[in-house]
Amino acid sequence: MYKLRLSFSKTGYAKFVSHLDLMRMFQRVFRIAGIEMAFSQGFNPHPIMSIGNPVPTGVVGMEEYMDFSLKDENMSVTEIKDRLNAVLPVDFKILNVWEPVESMNLINKAHYKVTIKVKKELPNLGEYIQALKVKDDIVVAKKTKRSISNVDIKPWIYKLDLTDADGYNFEFDMVLSVGGNFNLKVNSVFDAFVKYVPDFDLEEYTITRLGLFKDNMTKIDS
Secondary structure, eight states: OEEEEEEEEEOGGGGGOOHHHHHHHHHHHHHHTTOOBOBOOSSSOOBOEEESSOOOTTOEEEEEEEEEEESSSOSOHHHHHHHHHHHOOTTEEEEEEEOOOSOGGGOOEEEEEEEEEESSOOTTHHHHHHHHHTSSOOEEEEEOSSOEEEEEOGGGEEEEEEEEEOSSEEEEEEEEEOSSSOOOOHHHHHHHHHHHSTTOOEEEEEEEEEEEEOTTSOOTTO
């Protein structure tokens, strides 16, 4: 069995592909590309593949990771990359393929570029963001499958910088917790804006996940 890792991007309309559909797509793409995947054992065998920290539906992913296993080593990583890219749907791209060294469990930070447009002009939003960053806690309602509870998300916000503003349109640079310890979504940060920023009324937004990182903001296997 040949264990490998790939990085890929999903941009444009591909951001609307759900995690489940993404897994199904990759299974078909490997088959069309003539790359024989290894399968699990048991009553219901399935291809051995996993995507670490899946990007939420509707969010652009500039560098996502997937681990997979092939039946044998009859193909170079360069050929695997080229074959996959040749048959991938529009707005998907394989960036690199390599033999993994580190566990994806080491990933605990996600870097985002977030742009928003508000319905009412907020000329002092930058001041409110600075005040929010020095608060002792930032408590928002977090919904689970069974209940809603209040959660302090401040320990899980590693960076929250306003990088561009014109009163109605704003751009943020965010680094948020991801993975096993705490998975903080950008939407929870929006909930904090609604709670702590007067007259904050979101009209539209775009979220781009620029990358996934370890503790020291370095990439996996780097």
